[in-house]
Amino acid sequence: MGRVGVLLLNLGGPEKLEDVRPFLFNLFSDPEIIRLPVTWLQKPLAWLISSSRYKKSQENYKQIGGGSPLRRITEEQAQALEASLAEKGQEAKIYVGMRYWHPFTEDAIAEIKKDKIDHLVILPLYPQFSISTSGSSFRVLEKLWEKDRVLGNNVKYSLISSWYDRPGYLQAMADLIAQQLDQFEHRDRVHLFFSAHGVPVSYVEEAGDPYQREIEACTALIMKTLNRPNPHTLAYQSRVGPVEWLQPYTEDALQELGEKQVKDVLVIPISFVSEHIETLQEIDIEYREVAEEAGISNFRRVPALDTHARFIDDLADLVIDSLNSPSQKFSDVVRPSEELKMYPQERWEMGMTTSAEVWNGRLAMLGFIALLVELFSGKGILHAIGIL
Numbered sequence: 001m002g003r004v005g006v007l008l009l010n011l012g013g014p015e016k017l018e019d020v021r022p023f024l025f026n027l028f029s030d031p032e033i034i035r036l037p038v039t040w041l042q043k044p045l046a047w048l049i050s051s052s053r054y055k056k057s058q059e060n061y062k063q064i065g066g067g068s069p070l071r072r073i074t075e076e077q078a079q080a081l082e083a084s085l086a087e088k089g090q091e092a093k094i095y096v097g098m099r100y101w102h103p104f105t106e107d108a109i110a111e112i113k114k115d116k117i118d119h120l121v122i123l124p125l126y127p128q129f130s131i132s133t134s135g136s137s138f139r140v141l142e143k144l145w146e147k148d149r150v151l152g153n154n155v156k157y158s159l160i161s162s163w164y165d166r167p168g169y170l171q172a173m174a175d176l177i178a179q180q181l182d183q184f185e186h187r188d189r190v191h192l193f194f195s196a197h198g199v200p201v202s203y204v205e206e207a208g209d210p211y212q213r214e215i216e217a218c219t220a221l222i223m224k225t226l227n228r229p230n231p232h233t234l235a236y237q238s239r240v241g242p243v244e245w246l247q248p249y250t251e252d253a254l255q256e257l258g259e260k261q262v263k264d265v266l267v268i269p270i271s272f273v274s275e276h277i278e279t280l281q282e283i284d285i286e287y288r289e290v291a292e293e294a295g296i297s298n299f300r301r302v303p304a305l306d307t308h309a310r311f312i313d314d315l316a317d318l319v320i321d322s323l324n325s326p327s328q329k330f331s332d333v334v335r336p337s338e339e340l341k342m343y344p345q346e347r348w349e350m351g352m353t354t355s356a357e358v359w360n361g362r363l364a365m366l367g368f369i370a371l372l373v374e375l376f377s378g379k380g381i382l383h384a385i386g387i388l
């Protein structure tokens with residue numbers, strides 16, 4: 001088999017407050033996150049949205065100590081995985097490749113080439129597949145493999161697209177939930193509140209993103225593994241931008257529970273395996289406030305898996321299994337739907353072209369950008385770029 005490497009894919013997060021703006025620029029430059037009518041507009045729009053949004057985003061990062069813990073935790077996971085693989089007799093070097101911040105996926109690939117890795121296991125740290133997360137990283141890799149002959153000829157890869165149904169992962173989640181449940185005074189009446197990161201509805205309904213289906217299946221499997229009588233809800237958090245996202249939204253679902261006189265709620269973040277801004281700030285600070293105002297007096301959260309031993313052990317087994325099974329190609333995974341239809345932004349393009357014929361094309365485009373900036377940042381465009 002030769003030299004084995006494992007590439008852990010993750011989103012990345014700003015480590016310092018100064019990183020927030022360029023991090024957001026990278027994120028909004030990704031056509032998998034926001035897709036525009038014409039490619040030359042992508043970077044200017046990313047610049048506008050990141051310029052208008054970064055101050056608000058920095059305030060959130062300030063509340064969690066001035067930066068994202070994602071790099072530190074992902075590197076700890078990498079070390080733990082390397083040790084677990086070694087214990088199982090599988091020598092492997094682990095690399096971390098982030099999509100929007102350091103260490104970037106491209107840098108990890110440069111290391112992988114330098115180390116002359118023969119077989120690479122590509123493992124996203126997202127349990128469920130989404131076009132916007134694992135899919136976006138796969139596209140970056142697909143391009144690198146296409147244009148780089150050394151990679152194409154010398155590095156065989158095994159692609160893992162999602163792994164939310166792994167028994168060890170499910171057991172680790174159930175253990176963490178049970179530990180928190182047992183700290184409530186009336187543990188059987190606690191409402192289990194699964195909160196997944198949202199995506200726009202069009203990703204699922206038009207582009208064929210399997211994300212929602214995998215999130216629902218994952219929730220059901222965790223409930224089954226947990227095997228407790230508690231009621232549960234699944235909702236979606238962290239909506240941004242102008243389009244409709246998967247529902248119910250976390251804040252609405254919490255309010256509804258409050259109206260039903262539910263007092264004990266345990267939140268379970270399920271679309272991400274590390275602590276990050278959406279757990280530490282959004283759930284622990286913002287949603288806690290929403291819950292308390294709605295009369296939910298005991299609001300707790302299950303910690304993220306991070307380097308949970310059972311979880312890491314299962315990831316090691318997953319890596320070993322995938323080394324021994326036939327591999328999918330990027331193209332099998334990146335386009336989950338045969339008849340990939342249009343993203344919402346592409347549909348706007350159609351609308352745009354018609355209106356551009358009626359109006360002056362360029363003016364309409366400017367108006368369209370101003371609208372997008374306003375919807376993503378909550379501010380008018382002149383405010384956004386600091387003119388007002």
Ligand SMILES: C=CC1=C(C)c2cc3[nH]c(cc4nc(cc5[nH]c(cc1n2)c(C)c5CCC(=O)O)C(CCC(=O)O)=C4C)c(C)c3C=C
Pocket residue numbers: 011012013014027032033034057068069070126130132133197198199200240241271272275276277278
């Ligand atoms: C499974 C997890 C995630 C999905 C799905 C996802 C989709 C998605 N996200 C945005 C916009 C933003 N995401 C941001 C940060 C961020 N998102 C995830 C995870 C998922 N995103 C993580 C782990 C992080 C980083 C956290 C950290 O600790 O730094 C941000 C920036 C933060 C902010 O300003 O609120 C934005 C913006 C979209 C548009 C999208 C689907 C299309």
Ligand SMILES: [Fe+2]
Pocket residue numbers: 197238
């Ligand atoms: Fe996100």
Ligand SMILES: [Fe+2]
Pocket residue numbers: 238278282
């Ligand atoms: Fe958020």
